[in-house]
Amino acid sequence: MLCGPSGGGKTTLLRHLKRELAPVGMFSGSLTYKGQPLPGLPAAVAAGEIGMVFQNPDAQIVMDTVWHELAFSMENLGIPPAVMRTRLAEICALFGLEPLLYQSVHELSGGQKQLLNLASVLLLQPKVLLLDEPTSQLDPVAAREFIMALQRLNEEMSVTVIISEHRLEEVLPLADRVLMLEGGRLVADASPRGFVQQAGSASLASRQAYLPAASRLYLALSTEAGTAAPENIPLTVREGKRWLLNSRAAGASVVTEAGVCANVIRDHPAANSGAGLPAVVTREASAAAPGIVTPGNAVAEPVTYPAGASGPGGPDSPVNLPAPSAEILLSCREVTFRYDKEGREVLRKLSLTLRRGELLAVMGGNGAGKSTLLHVLGGLMKPQRGKAELSKGSTTGLLAQNPLLYFSYDTVAEELRHMAQYAGASLEEAGREIDALLEVFRLRGVLQSHPHDLSGGQQQQTALAMMMLLKPDILLLDEPTKGLDPAAKDRLAALLQQLRRQGASILIVTHDVEFAAKYASRCALLFDGSITAEGAPAEFFSSNYFYTTAVNRMVRDLLPQALTIEDVIRTWSGSAPPC
Amino acid sequence: MNSGFRSMHPAVALLYYAGLLLFALLGLHPLFLVTEIAGLLALLLLQGQGKALLRGLPFMLLMGGSVAVLNPLFSHRGAHILFYWLDQPITLEAVLYGLIMMTVLLTIFIWFISYNYTVTTDKFMYLFAAAAPRTALLTLMALRFVPLFQRRLRQITLIQRLRGVDVRTGSLRKRMQDGMTLLKVLLTWSLEEALQTGDSMTARGYGVAKRSTYSIYKPDRQDKLILLVLTLSGMIALFFWLQGYGTLEIYPRMKSMDFGWQDAVMYGSFCLFVLLPAGLEGKEKWLWRSSKRNKYPSAILKKTGTRSMSSRSQ
Numbered sequence: 029m030l031c032g033p034s035g036g037g038k039t040t041l042l043r044h045l046k047r048e049l050a051p052v053g054m055f056s057g058s059l060t061y062k063g064q065p066l067p068g069l070p071a072a073v074a075a076g077e078i079g080m081v082f083q084n085p086d087a088q089i090v091m092d093t094v095w096h097e098l099a100f101s102m103e104n105l106g107i108p109p110a111v112m113r114t115r116l117a118e119i120c121a122l123f124g125l126e127p128l129l130y131q132s133v134h135e136l137s138g139g140q141k142q143l144l145n146l147a148s149v150l151l152l153q154p155k156v157l158l159l160d161e162p163t164s165q166l167d168p169v170a171a172r173e174f175i176m177a178l179q180r181l182n183e184e185m186s187v188t189v190i191i192s193e194h195r196l197e198e199v200l201p202l203a204d205r206v207l208m209l210e211g212g213r214l215v216a217d218a219s220p221r222g223f224v225q226q227a228g229s230a231s232l233a234s235r236q237a238y239l240p241a242a243s244r245l246y247l248a249l250s251t252e253a254g255t256a257a258p259e260n261i262p263l264t265v266r267e268g269k270r271w272l273l274n275s276r277a278a279g280a281s282v283v284t285e286a287g288v289c290a291n292v293i294r295d296h297p298a299a300n301s302g303a304g305l306p307a308v309v310t311r312e313a314s315a316a317a318p319g320i321v322t323p324g325n326a327v328a329e330p331v332t333y334p335a336g337a338s339g340p341g342g343p344d345s346p347v348n349l350p351a352p353s354a355e356i357l358l359s360c361r362e363v364t365f366r367y368d369k370e371g372r373e374v375l376r377k378l379s380l381t382l383r384r385g386e387l388l389a390v391m392g393g394n395g396a397g398k399s400t401l402l403h404v405l406g407g408l409m410k411p412q413r414g415k416a417e418l419s420k421g422s423t424t425g426l427l428a429q430n431p432l433l434y435f436s437y438d439t440v441a442e443e444l445r446h447m448a449q450y451a452g453a454s455l456e457e458a459g460r461e462i463d464a465l466l467e468v469f470r471l472r473g474v475l476q477s478h479p480h481d482l483s484g485g486q487q488q489q490t491a492l493a494m495m496m497l498l499k500p501d502i503l504l505l506d507e508p509t510k511g512l513d514p515a516a517k518d519r520l521a522a523l524l525q526q527l528r529r530q531g532a533s534i535l536i537v538t539h540d541v542e543f544a545a546k547y548a549s550r551c552a553l554l555f556d557g558s559i560t561a562e563g564a565p566a567e568f569f570s571s572n573y574f575y576t577t578a579v580n581r582m583v584r585d586l587l588p589q590a591l592t593i594e595d596v597i598r599t600w601s602g603s604a605p606p607c
Numbered sequence: 608m609n610s611g612f613r614s615m616h617p618a619v620a621l622l623y624y625a626g627l628l629l630f631a632l633l634g635l636h637p638l639f640l641v642t643e644i645a646g647l648l649a650l651l652l653l654q655g656q657g658k659a660l661l662r663g664l665p666f667m668l669l670m671g672g673s674v675a676v677l678n679p680l681f682s683h684r685g686a687h688i689l690f691y692w693l694d695q696p697i698t699l700e701a702v703l704y705g706l707i708m709m710t711v712l713l714t715i716f717i718w719f720i721s722y723n724y725t726v727t728t729d730k731f732m733y734l735f736a737a738a739a740p741r742t743a744l745l746t747l748m749a750l751r752f753v754p755l756f757q758r759r760l761r762q763i764t765l766i767q768r769l770r771g772v773d774v775r776t777g778s779l780r781k782r783m784q785d786g787m788t789l790l791k792v793l794l795t796w797s798l799e800e801a802l803q804t805g806d807s808m809t810a811r812g813y814g815v816a817k818r819s820t821y822s823i824y825k826p827d828r829q830d831k832l833i834l835l836v837l838t839l840s841g842m843i844a845l846f847f848w849l850q851g852y853g854t855l856e857i858y859p860r861m862k863s864m865d866f867g868w869q870d871a872v873m874y875g876s877f878c879l880f881v882l883l884p885a886g887l888e889g890k891e892k893w894l895w896r897s898s899k900r901n902k903y904p905s906a907i908l909k910k911t912g913t914r915s916m917s918s919r920s921q
Binding site for chain 2: 046048049071072075076079080082084086087088089090091092093095096099100101102103104105106107108109112113116130133134145148149152403406408409425426428430432433434435436446447450480494495498
């Protein structure tokens with residue numbers, strides 16, 4: 029696995045490994061494949077045995093229908109029809125593509141498209157698979173599915189997989205080796221657990237953003253992180269939970285806690301392999317009063333938060349945000365929307381309000397109508413029934429999922445200037461405004477580049493800056509964290525918080541549970557065309573079973589309301605001695 | 608939905624439609640044309656395409672009707688003068704010829720509707736690819752872009768409205784400018800993406816070796832049989848046409864047609880050619896109906912009479 033900040037050279041490295049795509053420029057050193065220099069390989073071997081899947085699921089597709097797309101790569105190599113047929117049958121069975129075989133490609137979801145891309149590369153039976161942030165455009169469910177497919181390939185067919193990823197929660201536990209690239213240099217090369225251990229040392233703390241939640245929690249809570257045997261370092265939710273319970277049981281003598289512990293063990297026999305645990309269970313069995321240890325007590329037990337923190341999942345402690353005022357900026361009542369006369373109702377009697385200073389995160393599955401909701405709220409589409417009302421004098425700014433839709437000039441500077449003109453600002457006012465935005469978004473360096481030459485994150489920030497020139501009271505953001513590296517995500521969050529302090533309301537539509545839990549003031553779930561659940565992050569997520577943060581899944585039996593690592597650290601250090 | 612004639616090998620469909628078009632244009636006796644229309648109509652109706660037919664009907668009648676009316680007004684050839692209109696002789700031959708032209712036009716319109724329904728683009732491209740693989744590939748890729756660009760342009764129009772680029776408002780000059788801006792956005796975006804598509808193609812070995820073609824259609828025995836029957840019957844009809852049978856001579860003077868045995872044989876094989884697909888379609892339809900009507904053969908005896916399911920209420 030390759031990780032590292034955007035612009036660290038991950039893509040360049042991967043493209044060098046694929047001969048056909050080697051970038052133009054000065055090249056020194058050597059690349060060998062099975063001992064042969066890469067440039068000297070026969071064309072068919074180079075194309076077939078080294079496969080590559082890119083970031084954008086749409087741009088890789090060449091043909092119109094699924095079967096044709098699959099056949100495309102095999103046709104290129106002149107594989108005889110009978111062989112093609114068998115291989116196609118095999119791969120369709122492996123990926124479950126059979127029902128889609130005759131569908132037009134544009135009817136597929138992003139996840140299906142990316143699986144199709146993977147499948148069509150696999151039809152050439154590659155020995156090495158290169159993947160350049162393949163899941164960055166996918167929602168979490170589709171991404172997980174994609175990564176599962178990769179894991180199967182790796183384990184069952186022993187295909188070598190080299191993947192660059194920002195989504196570490198799922199990939200890191202599967203990796204054999206983690207390489208970290210920064211500024212074009214290899215700064216780390218270790219096993220996943222070794223990588224976690226390295227990140228634990230103070231000098232490399234910035235790397236912690238690249239770790240899964242379980243490992244970060246471990247590093248934050250464990251005092252012996254530097255010296256512990258690497259095999260004890262948790263990477264997944266299951267391992268993290270086991271570690272937490274183990275250390276808790278070893279350090280604490282409170283019966284109720286042991287009871288919670290035993291509860292978990294009864295529910296998950298697999299967790300029973302922990303060293304000192306059986307003893308704890310027997311002790312608990314004899315000592316625990318039945319009234320205390322009821323299956324539901326973990327959820328019913330209220331967790332007290334130390335004074336000072338405003339609540340779980342609420343605003344980060346360093347940024348003290350004003351509580352959202354009661355002033356309603358945007359409300360929609362029983363909005364119903366469909367695209368065609370005969371189409372299905374995408375939004376059905378949906379009601380929603382947005383108050384001043386709020387950050388509302390709307391979540392929901394693919395095709396639940398999240399983007400449609402934003403378009404309706406932004407006034408781009410008129411609902412057939414119901415009304416989306418803005419309070420008097422307020423305006424909205426919409427950031428769509430694809431920032432490319434916003435650009436029509438040759439440089440970033442021109443884009444911003446024209447936008448300021450449209451917003452009606454005078455020349456010097458516009459200059460000042462743009463200057464301030466450039467500072468916030470760190471776009472000064474790319475002012476003279478073409479918008480299409482920017483990285484995905486920068487494109488998004490440019491589009492957002494353009495929207496900010498309109499000075500909207502309400503920002504509607506569609507998947508703003510898609511494809512961002514951890515550092516960029518933090519910057520975005522800081523920006524949003526700053527805007528909120530200035531009195532703007534923000535509505536984000538997102539799949540990113542961790543982001544919503546950390547920064548939103550309210551969360552809502554869009555399902556079947558309307559809002560089905562709504563509440564502050566703590567209640568919202570702790571009542572969910574799957575749709576919640578990895579940290580919450582890990583600690584929910586101990587601290588049901590804790591959503592982020594910060595929550596856990598706060599409550600943990602308050603209620604129990606550090607382990 | 609693929610069933611009946613539509614589910615057959617594209618080569619069969621292509622032969623059928625090529626034959627029909629040829630027969631429509633050969634200038635055959637109206638009887639043949641009417642038969643052809645009947646065959647196509649039967650096929651379309653059996654395929655459940657009555658709606659598409661109805662939608663096209665006003666246009667077809669308008670075009671056909673105008674030809675039928677205009678021909679006698681402009682053409683005055685022929686020996687039997689019916690009457691004079693504005694000092695122009697209207698001849699029986701011209702009227703008849705106009706009517707025949709109308710029938711030909713109607714045939715071709717209906718032919719198009721049926722063709723479009725049965726021979727879809729991918730089927731045509733499949734056959735085309737066998738002849739010219741590289742051109743077919745490029746055409747297919749290009750064809751894919753048409754709906755893709757439409758979808759993208761819709762998105763761009765929506766979003767650019769946020770920055771005041773809108774072709775619905777403003778002066779004509781501004782609207783045109785905005786229209787160009789929208790196209791420019793589309794073009795930049797699509798070219799950028801085309802680079803990635805190109806990468807993806809080379810990465811998957813495009814141009815490495817001579818391309819082979821994957822076929823999703825495999826001719827089965829029925830396909831082959833129908834292909835044979837269609838070829839034979841078509842050839843027989845064509846053969847007699849070359850001998851000069853089955854035509855109706857109108858200009859310069861209408862001759863009454865004597866229907867000899869040769870004409871009868873020709874008409875018979877023509878009917879076979881034209882009606883075969885409709886027959887196949889009908890057969891399939893009938894199979895479904897009859898299987899619905901009949902009980903499914905099952906080893907379990909079906910119990911008759913109602914059984915009481917509710918036992919709660921006592």
